[in-house]
Amino acid sequence: MGCKACCQKIPTRYWIMAMIFLTTYINYTTRSNMSISLPAMVTPGKKKIAECLKDVNSDQYTVQNVSEEDTGEKYHWDEKVQGLVLGAYFYGYLIGSLPGGIVAEWIGPFWTIEAMTIAAGILNSACAWVAPVHWGLLFAARFLIGLCGGLIYPALQCLIGRWAPPQERTKFVACLMGNTLGTCLTWIIGGVVIRYYKWPWSFHVMSIQIIVFCLVFGVLAYDSPELHKWITDEELNYIKQSQEGKVSKTKAVPPYKNIFTSFPFWTLCILHFGNLWGLYVQITAVPKFMKEYIGFDIKSSGVLSSFPHLARLFLGFGFGFLGDYLKKKQFKRVIILKSFIILSHIVPGILMALMSVAKCNSTVAVVLLTLSMSINGSVVVTNLANPTDLSPNFAGTIFGIISFIGGISGFIVPSMSGAIITTYGNNGKSWGLVFALGGLIYCGCGIFFMIFGTADTQPWNEKAETEGQTST
Incomplete structure (x- = not known):
């Protein structure tokens, strides 16, 4: 009775927004905890001298072994094995995202999210148990966790499509920014746990969080307003x-044929691809540039590594509320959408292209990174919201497909960056080419959508009422 009274005091759809936020938070704890746990699991290698440090008192910087800390049992895994373990999640995520929409639309977003999160929690703790046996088992566990995670985001789009009034849609989409908080807190909590309780507990602590989340989600979340036990007639x-x-x-x-032959769908796909390309440059190439070229390891600084993500979180919510406010003021959705692309794609692309001007100045590089990532929080009004614009009924399917196609950039960007640096050397010119190309794709995809994109609901959004179909 207490929960029911509480839910009726606060609109039920706001509880759903909170569940969306917490779902993305939890999803990213299992997604990002490997990056903080793996260094504690392997025998340290040799420290590289950054290019900028070689030019200044180079005799003071000698290659030396990194000091070992007692963080638990360590394994002699080379760089190739470590790369495979880190990438395992994303292989699974890419595959899982493709059927994620139809799974959620068929069995319902509630059970898709609940079941996949429970499975991810079990597999997450299993990582600590299988790692001592063989790294291949750890790879398999991480792959399956990614597979579960890939189904969750399309399910959230499906949930948003069913629950969000159009005038509040961008606030719902802004709740997807819980992933940034998940990344930041996982790095902080994981680091503390590893230091005091060894690396296996960095996995188990995250799984405990998952158990608590699943209990709360199971009580408060429902597939649709019509099925919710505590929603008022007025709100329904x-x-x-x-x-x-x-x-x-x-x-x-x-309607896959209609979707794949829809020009508005492909304009959204291009927009999403450009955004993911830019994000992968920011989260893979930029830290590498700062560590191996400038000589500043942003990941080693908890505050600096978290700040761009937290800024993106808060600005994402701000942009979400602003988008809904403009819609209430009778601005056309398509005008709002295309205007915000300047912030979500064009400005971050320009800032990315400017990264090379930082040269050996870490302060300039951190400022550019923070501005680029934080302003990109406006994606809650653009490519994250457009699937529901085009088709509220099949938003999950659309998001799953564009995530699969856009996710390919996660493999292209590191490979392309590595190839450029290997070919032309670890110098300012090479990194300038990496960032210029990233900025060009970022901006180009945004401009393409500004010319050809739409916010109109598509004719194929209608579901055919055929015999044998049932309501969920």
Whole structure:
């Protein structure tokens, strides 16, 4: 009774927004904890001298072994093995994202999220048990965790499509920014746990969080407003009337032919690809540039490594509220959408292209990185919200497909950056080429959408009412 009274005091859809935020938070704890745990699991290698440090009193910087800390049992895994372990999640995530939409639309987003999160929690603790046996088992566990994670984001788009009134949609989408908090807190909590309790507990602590989340989610989340036990009639009518009959809970196979032959879908796909390309440059190439060229390891500084992500989180919510405010002021959704692309793609692309001007100045590089990532929080109004614009009924399917296609950039960017640095050397000219190309793709994809993109609900959003279909 207490939970019911509390839910009725606060609109039920706000509880759903909170669950979306916490889902992305939890999703990223299992996604990012390997990057903090793996260094504690392997025997330290040799410290590289950054290019900028070689030019200044180079005799003071000699190659030396990194001091070992007692963080638990260590394994002699070379760089290739470590790369495979770190990349295992993303291989699984890429594959899982493709069917994620249809799974959520068929069995419902609630059970998709709940079941996949429980499975990820079990597999997460299993990492600590299988790592001593063989790194291949750890790779398999991380791959399966990624597979579970890949199904969750399309399910969240499906949940947003069913719960969000159009005038509040970007606030719902802004809740997907819980992932940034998940990354930051995982790095902080994981580091502390590893220091005092050894690396196996860095996995188990995250799994404990997952157990608590699943209990809360199981009580508060439902597939749709019509199924929620505690929603008031007033709020239910408000959501249904605001959606104007565009959302149906009828089970239906997504209209794949119509989707893949839809030009608006492909403009969104290009927009999302450009955003993910830019993000992968920011989270893979930039830290490498700062460590191996400038000589400043941003990941070793808890505050500096977290600040760009936290800034993106808070600005993401700010942009979400601003987008909904402009819609209430009768601005057309397509105008809001295309205007915000300047912030989500164009400005970050320009800032990325400017990274090479930092040269050996770590302060300039940190400022550019922080500005680029934080302003990119406006994606909650652009490519993260556009799937629901095009088709509230099949937003999960759309998001799964564009995540699969865009996710390919996660493999291209590190390979391309490595090839450029290997070919032309670890110098300012090479890094300038990496950042210039990243900025060009970032901006180019944004400009393409500004010319050709749309926010109109597509004709294929309608679900065919055929015999044998049932409501969820």
